[in-house]
Amino acid sequence: MTKTTNVKAYQQVSGLAGIGLHLLFIVFSLACILPLVLIVAISLSNEKLLTLKGYKFWPEEIDWSAYRYLFNDSETLFKAYGVTLTVTFVGTILAVLLIALYAYPLFRKDFPFKKAFNLYLLITMLFSGGLVPFYLFYINYLHLRDSLIALILPGLSNAFYIFITRTFFQQTVPEEMIESGKLDGASEWRIFFQLVLPISLPVLATIGLFTTLMYWNDWFNSLLFINDTDKFSLQYVMIQMIRQAEFFKNQLAGSGVALLVQETVPTESLRMAMVVVSIGPILFVYPFFQKYFTKGLTVGAIKG
Amino acid sequence: MVRLGRNVVKYRVLLLMLLPPAAVFFINCYIPMFGIFIAFKNINYVDGILGSPWAGWSNFRFLFATSDAWRVTVNTISYNAAFIVTGLILSVAVAIAVNEVRSRLASRFYQTVMIMPNFLSMVVVSYIVYAFLHPEYGFLVKHVLPLFGYSDVNAYMHPQAWPYILWLTKMWHSVGIGSVIYLAAITGISEELYEAAVMDGAGKWQQIVRITLPLLTPVMVILTILNLGGIFRSDFGLFYHVTLDSGALRSTTDVIDTYVYRGLIQLNDLGMSSAANFYQSVVGFFLVIGANSLARRLNRDTALF
Numbered sequence: 001m002t003k004t005t006n007v008k009a010y011q012q013v014s015g016l017a018g019i020g021l022h023l024l025f026i027v028f029s030l031a032c033i034l035p036l037v038l039i040v041a042i043s044l045s046n047e048k049l050l051t052l053k054g055y056k057f058w059p060e061e062i063d064w065s066a067y068r069y070l071f072n073d074s075e076t077l078f079k080a081y082g083v084t085l086t087v088t089f090v091g092t093i094l095a096v097l098l099i100a101l102y103a104y105p106l107f108r109k110d111f112p113f114k115k116a117f118n119l120y121l122l123i124t125m126l127f128s129g130g131l132v133p134f135y136l137f138y139i140n141y142l143h144l145r146d147s148l149i150a151l152i153l154p155g156l157s158n159a160f161y162i163f164i165t166r167t168f169f170q171q172t173v174p175e176e177m178i179e180s181g182k183l184d185g186a187s188e189w190r191i192f193f194q195l196v197l198p199i200s201l202p203v204l205a206t207i208g209l210f211t212t213l214m215y216w217n218d219w220f221n222s223l224l225f226i227n228d229t230d231k232f233s234l235q236y237v238m239i240q241m242i243r244q245a246e247f248f249k250n251q252l253a254g255s256g257v258a259l260l261v262q263e264t265v266p267t268e269s270l271r272m273a274m275v276v277v278s279i280g281p282i283l284f285v286y287p288f289f290q291k292y293f294t295k296g297l298t299v300g301a302i303k304g
Numbered sequence: 305m306v307r308l309g310r311n312v313v314k315y316r317v318l319l320l321m322l323l324p325p326a327a328v329f330f331i332n333c334y335i336p337m338f339g340i341f342i343a344f345k346n347i348n349y350v351d352g353i354l355g356s357p358w359a360g361w362s363n364f365r366f367l368f369a370t371s372d373a374w375r376v377t378v379n380t381i382s383y384n385a386a387f388i389v390t391g392l393i394l395s396v397a398v399a400i401a402v403n404e405v406r407s408r409l410a411s412r413f414y415q416t417v418m419i420m421p422n423f424l425s426m427v428v429v430s431y432i433v434y435a436f437l438h439p440e441y442g443f444l445v446k447h448v449l450p451l452f453g454y455s456d457v458n459a460y461m462h463p464q465a466w467p468y469i470l471w472l473t474k475m476w477h478s479v480g481i482g483s484v485i486y487l488a489a490i491t492g493i494s495e496e497l498y499e500a501a502v503m504d505g506a507g508k509w510q511q512i513v514r515i516t517l518p519l520l521t522p523v524m525v526i527l528t529i530l531n532l533g534g535i536f537r538s539d540f541g542l543f544y545h546v547t548l549d550s551g552a553l554r555s556t557t558d559v560i561d562t563y564v565y566r567g568l569i570q571l572n573d574l575g576m577s578s579a580a581n582f583y584q585s586v587v588g589f590f591l592v593i594g595a596n597s598l599a600r601r602l603n604r605d606t607a608l609f
Binding site: 017018021022024025028029031032033035036038039042050051053054055056057098099101102104105108111112113117120121123124126127128129130131132133134135136137140142153154156157159162187188189192213216217218219220223224235238239242243268271272275278279282283286287290 | 311315317318319321322324325326328329331332333334335336337338339340342343352353398401402404405406410413414415416417418419420421423424425426427428430431432434435436438440441442443445446447476480508540541545548549561564565568569574577578581582584585588589592593596
């Protein structure tokens with residue numbers, strides 16, 4: 001009797017401390033959310049009021065002109081969306097496929113070259129040639145400047161995800177299944193695609209989500225390889241916008257043109273509208289997939 | 305030899321599966337590994353990369369003759385050390401605190417929200433910092449700092465402020481996600497330990513200090529050691545985008561990665577950037593090896609290899 005009450009007692013943080021705990025986390029949560037609220041508020045603000053009163057968490061009047069401008073000048077936005085969607089879609093499918101293709105032979109107990117291919121991956125985790133030779137090889141030997149391949153290929157070699165997937169195979173794919181598949185005369189390809197992959201969907205989904213996010217948020221490869229404005233991704237357009245507004249301001253300051261530019265283009269709110277439009281899809285799907293992200297993260301941490 | 309040949313034939317399908325991903329690793333990882341030796345070359349575009357003459361150590365002499373090498377090394381290590389230590393403390397503290405939240409709904413909500421910043425790219429984060437620090441309209445600059453008597457502050461011109469700004473930004477971006485790993489470790493701790501502690505009259509604080517923290521220590525040690533292995537590499541986006549690559553901030557925000565990038569892309573100084581690149585790769589390699597052997601000495605199972 002006393003035991004059960006005790007167990008309950010240890011679980012309970014005393015009333016006041018409990019409230020303090022909630023307060024702490026409410027403050028923390030606000031600190032995470034409010035910066036985004038500021039961005040949204042600026043994007044919905046009137047340009048003139050912005051320049052007069054500065055950025056505020058609550059727009060005095062809701063003004064959609066930045067979004068109207070963004071969708072009317074649709075070419076930049078839609079092209080960038082197209083690039084980001086293409087790269088993310090193709091990249092994710094290829095990455096997951098390649099990861100599974102490498103992980104499967106490593107998982108097979110009878111595969112005699114397991115050690116060598118393990119080592120081949122491990123070395124890439126220990127030693128990196130760094131940026132300079134990577135860049136020079138892509139530009140001078142593969143000639144990938146202004147090619148979408150340069151945005152996809154670098155994301156296809158992640159040793160860590162291969163090890164996670166292999167571990168998942170070891171834990172969930174029964175050895176007998178492969179044996180019986182072989183006895184039934186199924187080819188290696190059939191065993192892989194029709195037996196192993198379907199029961200490994202959870203890990204493939206997790207890794208797919210991580211990869212999707214990685215490609216969606218990538219700006220580094222655009223920074224290195226892309227000059228052609230038609231191939232700017234969303235992230236790269238944002239980089240251009242934050243730098244160029246500064247550039248315009250410095251160039252035009254005092255010339256009177258500055259006023260003109262500001263009158264026609266809502267620069268300040270427009271930039272923030274671009275940010276909102278680019279993170280919209282991620283924030284929208286994120287709460288639904290958070291579970292997977294967390295799971296993948298902890299699997300990686302424990303089995304890494 | 306015969307057996308090898310027979311095995312290749314027998315397992316040809318599995319080898320064929322390995323071929324495409326292995327080729328990608330060869331392109332992305334192995335060729336650049338051999339490519340680090342261009343640091344010993346005097347590259348000119350007439351002869352091409354392979355044909356250019358060898359230069360001995362001259363690129364390195366140039367690199368270490370400037371104060372740059374020292375500055376970027378110190379910056380890189382100091383920022384990373386600060387991030388590792390405070391990140392560890394804050395992540396563990398948050399994990400323990402979240403674990404004490406009894407309402408499952410509230411706990412899930414807090415977790416969802418505090419992981420969220422990690423899903424924003426550094427470009428987006430740079431916009432957020434900019435919204436606060438914009439020299440004319442920024443929220444802090446326009447509405448908060450004037451209350452303390454500072455008006456028209458252009459933070460992008462004040463290098464001394466940036467260690468704090470970058471630290472805060474990094475913590476905002478990474479503490480939530482960092483705590484998830486520790487939270488997983490905490491939920492793995494057996495309830496019976498706590499029950500026994502309560503029987504012996506231990507309070508909440510004692511449970512944390514005597515049970516939770518000691519049981520988390522292995523995870524903390526391993527993750528920290530692995531982070532130490534990466535202390536020569538930094539979060540390029542943080543130092544490049546959040547500072548808006550402002551030249552006035554270089555003294556406190558230039559790290560090895562931004563230095564290499566600038567030499568390669570903006571200044572076209574291949575000698576300098578390839579020397580810095582070689583330096584980073586080689587020292588980084590020894591740090592990873594050292595960190596791993598340390599991890600292995602502490603606990604065989606958690607080492608990387």
